[in-house]
Amino acid sequence: MKAKQQTALFIIIAIVSTAAVAVGVTYVVLAPTPGKEANAVEIYHWWTSGGEAAAINALVDEFSSQYPNTTVQQVQIAGGAGFEMRVKIKTLMIAGDPPDTFQVHAGYEWKLFYDAGLLSNIDNIWTDNLKSVIPDVIEDINKGPDGHYYSVPVNIHRSNVVWYNYAVLNNTGIDPSTLTTWDKFFQACDWIEGNGTATHAVNIGPQWTQAHAFEQILASQGIDVYQAWINGEIDSTSATYYSDLLAACGIYNDLLGYTGTPLGSWDDATAEIITGDVAFNIMGDWANGEFYQSNYNYTRDYGTMAVPGTNNMYGLVIDCFEKPKNIDHPTSVDHWLSVVASKDGQDAFNPLKGSIAARTDANLSKYGAYQTAAIQDFNAIDASATSYMYPSVVHGSGAPEAFNTDLAPIIGELTSGSASVSETAQAIATLAQTYSSDFTRTWDLGGS
Amino acid sequence: MIINENLSEINDFNSKKKVIILLKRFAKASFQRDSLIIRLIFITACILVAYFVYYFIIWNIYFSFTDWIGLIQTSNFVGFANYLKMLNDPIFWKSFQNSLIFMVVFIPVSIIIGLILAIFIDQKIRFEGSFRMFYLLPYALSFVVTAYLWKWMFVDDGVINTILDLLGFGFLRNAWISNPNIALYSVSAALIWQFSGYIMLIFLAAMRSIPTSHIMAAQVDGASGFKLYTRVIIPQIKTSTFTAFVILMVFALKAFDFIWILTDEGGPGWATSILPIMMYKVAFKSNRFAYSAAIATTLLFLVMMIVIPYLYITYRKKS
Numbered sequence: 001m002k003a004k005q006q007t008a009l010f011i012i013i014a015i016v017s018t019a020a021v022a023v024g025v026t027y028v029v030l031a032p033t034p035g036k037e038a039n040a041v042e043i044y045h046w047w048t049s050g051g052e053a054a055a056i057n058a059l060v061d062e063f064s065s066q067y068p069n070t071t072v073q074q075v076q077i078a079g080g081a082g083f084e085m086r087v088k089i090k091t092l093m094i095a096g097d098p099p100d101t102f103q104v105h106a107g108y109e110w111k112l113f114y115d116a117g118l119l120s121n122i123d124n125i126w127t128d129n130l131k132s133v134i135p136d137v138i139e140d141i142n143k144g145p146d147g148h149y150y151s152v153p154v155n156i157h158r159s160n161v162v163w164y165n166y167a168v169l170n171n172t173g174i175d176p177s178t179l180t181t182w183d184k185f186f187q188a189c190d191w192i193e194g195n196g197t198a199t200h201a202v203n204i205g206p207q208w209t210q211a212h213a214f215e216q217i218l219a220s221q222g223i224d225v226y227q228a229w230i231n232g233e234i235d236s237t238s239a240t241y242y243s244d245l246l247a248a249c250g251i252y253n254d255l256l257g258y259t260g261t262p263l264g265s266w267d268d269a270t271a272e273i274i275t276g277d278v279a280f281n282i283m284g285d286w287a288n289g290e291f292y293q294s295n296y297n298y299t300r301d302y303g304t305m306a307v308p309g310t311n312n313m314y315g316l317v318i319d320c321f322e323k324p325k326n327i328d329h330p331t332s333v334d335h336w337l338s339v340v341a342s343k344d345g346q347d348a349f350n351p352l353k354g355s356i357a358a359r360t361d362a363n364l365s366k367y368g369a370y371q372t373a374a375i376q377d378f379n380a381i382d383a384s385a386t387s388y389m390y391p392s393v394v395h396g397s398g399a400p401e402a403f404n405t406d407l408a409p410i411i412g413e414l415t416s417g418s419a420s421v422s423e424t425a426q427a428i429a430t431l432a433q434t435y436s437s438d439f440t441r442t443w444d445l446g447g448s
Numbered sequence: 449m450i451i452n453e454n455l456s457e458i459n460d461f462n463s464k465k466k467v468i469i470l471l472k473r474f475a476k477a478s479f480q481r482d483s484l485i486i487r488l489i490f491i492t493a494c495i496l497v498a499y500f501v502y503y504f505i506i507w508n509i510y511f512s513f514t515d516w517i518g519l520i521q522t523s524n525f526v527g528f529a530n531y532l533k534m535l536n537d538p539i540f541w542k543s544f545q546n547s548l549i550f551m552v553v554f555i556p557v558s559i560i561i562g563l564i565l566a567i568f569i570d571q572k573i574r575f576e577g578s579f580r581m582f583y584l585l586p587y588a589l590s591f592v593v594t595a596y597l598w599k600w601m602f603v604d605d606g607v608i609n610t611i612l613d614l615l616g617f618g619f620l621r622n623a624w625i626s627n628p629n630i631a632l633y634s635v636s637a638a639l640i641w642q643f644s645g646y647i648m649l650i651f652l653a654a655m656r657s658i659p660t661s662h663i664m665a666a667q668v669d670g671a672s673g674f675k676l677y678t679r680v681i682i683p684q685i686k687t688s689t690f691t692a693f694v695i696l697m698v699f700a701l702k703a704f705d706f707i708w709i710l711t712d713e714g715g716p717g718w719a720t721s722i723l724p725i726m727m728y729k730v731a732f733k734s735n736r737f738a739y740s741a742a743i744a745t746t747l748l749f750l751v752m753m754i755v756i757p758y759l760y761i762t763y764r765k766k767s
Contacts, residue, residue: 010484014491087732093519112735116519206712261604261623262716402734406539413717416628 030097040071041332043321044102046085047353048078051289055353059154062348063339070332075099081208081395093118098324101333106141106151106318107397108404108441113324114144120323120330121148125337133359135382137389137445141397142320145440151320152341155355158374159284159315159392160216160307163270163291166300168279172196176305182220182251185308189258192279201258203278204415205269207408210262212394213255213282214411218248220309223388224447230391230398232439235432237425246425253414253421262415273302282307284317284395288354288370298369306377312387314378317395318358388446400438406431505748512741519735530742540743542718543726546632550722551700553636554643558696559689561640562647567677569648570655580652584645591642595709598638599625602710625711628719635707635720642706643699647692654688655681694758701751704728723747 047056053076060072077085082103089102093113104110113119126149131139134153144150164176172192179185189201204210219226225244228234234241263269270290272278281287285304296302306313321340323333339345346357351366356375360382364372381387391398393407410427413419419427432439515526534540565583569576586594601607602624609621624634658681666680704724707714713729714721723743731740 006484007487010487011491014488015495017488018492018495083733090519090732090735094521112518118519207715261626264599264603264712402736405729405733409713409715409717409721412712412715413628416626416716416719418628418717418719 039067039069039329039332040073041329041336042073042075042100043336044075044077044085044089044099046076046078046082046103048076049289050293051352051354052286055349058352059340059345059349062345063336066339067332067335070335072336093324096326098327100327100329101321101323101336103319103321104151105392105396106138106153106320107391108400109396110151110320110322111440112401113322114150118324119144119150120325121146121150122152122323122334122337123149125149125152125334125341130341130359133361135360135389137382138316138318138358141316141318141391151322152337153318153320153358154340154346155319155350155353156314156358156378157284157286157317157319157355157395158378159212159317159395160219160310160313161283161285161287162305162307163273163281163283163287164279164303164305165273165276166303168192168196168198168276169303172279176303179305179308180311182217182254182308186254186258189280193258196279198277198279200260200278202255202280202282203263203269203272204256204259205263205266207262207412207415208394209266209269209283210415211404211408211411212284212392214248214252215393216282216307216310216315217251217255218245219313219315219390220251220307221245221248222447223313223390223445226390227443227445227447229432230393230443231441232399232403232432232436234429235436236429239429242425242429245428246422249414249421249425249428252411256415284315284392285370285374286354288368291370292354292368298373304370304373312381312384314381314387314389315392316389316397317392318397319355385446390445391443398443400435402435402438403431508741509745511738512745514738516738516741517736526738530739531746533739534742534746539718539721539726540723543714543721543723546718546720547701547722549632550636550703551697553633554639554700555693555696557636558640558643558647559692561644562692563651563682565644565648566651566655569652580649583648586642586644587646589642591706592709594638594642595706599710602634602638625720626716628716631711631716631719635710638710639703639706643696647696650688650692650695651685654685658684690758690761694754697754698751701747701754723750 043060045056047053056074060074063072064070077088079085082105085102086104086109089099090112092099093116098118110119121144126139126142130152138153138156142149142151142153162176169176172188172195174188174191179188192198192201204213215226218229221241221244225234225241225248228239228241229245233239234245236242263272266283266287267290269278269281270283270287273281274291274294274296288298291298291302298304321337323330323337327333341359343357343359343361343363346359347363347366350357350362351368351371354371356362356367356371356378360379362375364375367375381389393399393404396404399407407428410419410424410431413427414421414424511521511523512530513525513527514522515524515529516522569579569583573579604623604626608624612618612620622630625631662680662684663676666676671680701722702724703722707720707722708725708728711720714725724747727740727743727747730736730743
C-alpha cells in the first residue's frame with residue numbers, strides 16, 4: 001500500500017512540476033517583454049541582399065523621421081524568394097501570434113490569409129489622393145474579393161525584361177530594338193552563336209527562373225491568352241487558348257536550344273551577362289542591382305529590351321505590405337502603411353531597389369537611368385488603350401499558390417528533357433483543372 | 449545460571465539484530481529516496497515525450513482524415529479521401545520511387561565503403577587516429593553546408609567537371625544535378641561521402657570488440673588476410689551491419705534538407721523529389737495540410753515497417 005501511495009505521490013509531484021515549468025516558460029515566451037514599448041512595429045521581409053537591404057533601411061529611416069517615437073524592428077528571413085519567410089508567417093498565423101506586418105506580393109500571395117479572415121482591411125490608408133496616383137490595374141490587385149483594400153504597394157518591378165551586354169551585341173552588329181518577334185530573336189541567337197564571342201546566346205537558372213521565362217513567353221502570345229491562363233480557363237486540351245499554350249511551350253523549348261545547362265542561381269545567370277559569356281538573359285528588373293554593383297552603365301555597358309512580343313506589356317511584380325488582425329501594434333502599422341504609400345517613402349525605397357514607384361507622381365530626378373526608362377515605359381503603357389499590364393504568376397500575384405508551386409517543376413521537366421512539349425502543355429492545363437477551386441479571382445487585363 | 453547466560457546472549461543477539469534491522473531500514477530509506485528522484489525524472493520526461501511526440505503523431509494522423517486546406521484548421525471528416533488522392537497522384541509515386549531508388553543505392557554502398565574503410569583502419573597503421581578523424585569529419589559537417597558545397601561542385605563549370613577535363617576524362621563531363629537520369633545518383637554519391645565515415649566507426653567498434661582469442665585461434669589454424677576477414681571477422685559483426693542498415697534506412701527516408709538545397713527543391717522537375725520533399729511542398733507551398741498529413745502518415749508507416757522488426761529481433765535476442 002505504502003509503495004502505491006508513494007508512486008501516486010511521485011506522479012502528482014511530477015505532473016505539478018512539469019506543469020509549473022511549462023506554464024512558466026509559456027508565460028515568459030508569450031507575455032509582453034518588459035522592454036517592449038507600445039510604440040513599436042515589427043516588420044517581416046526577405047530583402048537581405050546588398051541593394052535590397054539598403055532600400056528597406058532607407059524606407060525605415062523615412063518612417064523614423066516621421067514617427068521618431070516608434071521603434072522599428074526588422075525581421076529578415078532570407079531564402080527561396082520569400083518562401084522561407086512565408087512558412088514562418090503561416091506558422092505564426094496558425095499559432096494565433098500574427099506579425100505586425102510583412103512583405104508579400106500583391107494578389108494571390110496574401111489570399112490565403114484573407115480566406116482565413118486574418119487580414120484587416122486598410123481602406124483608411126487608401127485615401128482618395130492615393131487612389132488618384134496609383135494606376136487602376138495596381139489598385140485592383142490590392143483589393144480583396146469583397147472590394148475592400150487589403151494591401152498597399154511599395155513598388156512595381158517589371159518581369160518581362162531581357163538584359164544584354166552591349167559589348168557582345170556590338171560585335172555582332174545586331175540592333176536589339178529590332179528583335180520584336182520570336183523569329184527575329186532566334187535568328188539573332190543563331191547569328192550570335194555562329195559568329196559572336198558569346199558561348200551561348202541565352203542562359204537559364206534554377207526552376208523558378210525557367211518558369212519566369214515561360215510566363216513571359218506565354219504573355220507574348222497575347223494578353224487574352226495570358227488572361228485566360230491566370231483565370232484558370234486553359235484547363236484542358238480542348239480549351240479555347242490551349243493551342244497558344246502549346247505554342248508557348250514550343251517557343252520555350254526553342255529557347256532552350258540556345259542555353260547551356262541551368263545555373264544554380266538567378267544572379268549567376270546575370271553575372272554571365274556582365275562578363276559577356278552570354279548575350280541575353282530574361283529576368284525581372286531586380287537584376288538591375290547586379291549591374292549597378294558592377295558599376296555598369298545603362299545604355300553604355302548593358303541594356304534592356306522587352307521580351308519579344310511583349311513590347312506593349314508590363315509584367316507586374318508588386319511588393320506590398322498589409323495589416324493582419326489581432327496584432328500587437330495596430331496604430332504603428334497604420335503609420336507604417338501610410339509611409340509606405342507616401343511619395344517620400346517610395347522615393348526613398350525604389351531608387352535603391354531597382355524598381356519603380358507604384359505612384360505616378362514619383363520624383364524622377366531620384367531614379368537611375370534604367371528606372372527612368374522603365375517609368376517612361378510604364379506611363380506610356382498605362383496611358384495607351386492597346387498596352388497592357390499583367391500580374392506575374394511565378395511571383396505569386398497572378399495565380400493561386402498551389403498552381404505556382406507545381407508550375408516550376410513542370411517547366412523543369414521540359415528543360416531537362418523528361419517531358420515533351422505536348423506533355424508539358426497538357427500538364428499545365430491539367431494543373432489548372434486540379435486546382436480549379438483555388439482560382440477565385442477573375443482578372444480583366446483589358447484584352448478583347 | 450544457564451538461563452541467565454542464555455538470556456543475556458539472546459539479548460545481545462536481539463540488540464545486534466535490531467542494529468542490523470535499523471541499518472537495513474536506513475539503507476532502504478535512502479534507496480527509496482533515490483528511487484523517488486529517478487521516478488520523478490522519468491515521469492517528467494515521459495510526459496513531455498508523450499505530448500510533444502506521440503500526441504502530435506496522433507494529431508497528424510487525425511488531420512489526414514480531414515479536408516484541411518489553408519490556414520483555418522477544419523475538422524470535416526472525409527475518410528480516406530486524402531489517401532486515395534495520394535495513391536492516384538503520379539507525383540506521389542514518382543517521389544516514392546525516388547525514395548526507394550535512393551535507399552537501394554545509398555545504403556549498400558555506404559555499408560560497403562564503411563566496411564572497407566574500417567578494415568583499412570584496423571590494420572594497425574600509423575596515424576590511425578588521424579585517418580579515423582579524417583574519414584569521420586564529413587559526418588560532423590552540417591548537411592546544409594555540404595549541400596551548398598556539393599552544389600557548386602556539381603555545376604557545369606564546377607570542380608568535378610574541371611578536374612575531369614584536367615585529367616583528360618573530359619568525355620565524362622556531365623550535368624550532374626541537371627540531368628534527370630543521374631541527378632538522384634549524384635545526390636546519393638554526395639550523401640555516401642558524408643555517411644561512410646560514421647558507418648566506418650560503427651564497424652571499427654564492432655571489429656575491435658571481437659575477442660582476440662577468436663582471431664588468434666583462427667590464425668593458428670592458418671587463416672590470414674582475406675580469409676581471416678571473410679570467414680572470421682565479418683560474420684561476427686552482423687549485428688553492427690544490421691544497426692548500420694537501420695540507421696541509414698531511417699535517414700534515407702528522411703533526407704530532406706540536403707536534397708532540397710542541392711537539387712533546387714527536388715528538381716529537375718521531380719527527378720530527385722523524395723517523399724519528405726513532396727510532403728513539405730504540399731503543406732507549406734500548396735497549403736494542403738490534410739493531404740500532407742496523409743503523406744506524412746504513410747512515411748511514418750514505412751519507417752515503422754523497418755524499425756519494428758529491428759526492435760523485435762533485438763529485444764527477442766536479449767530476452
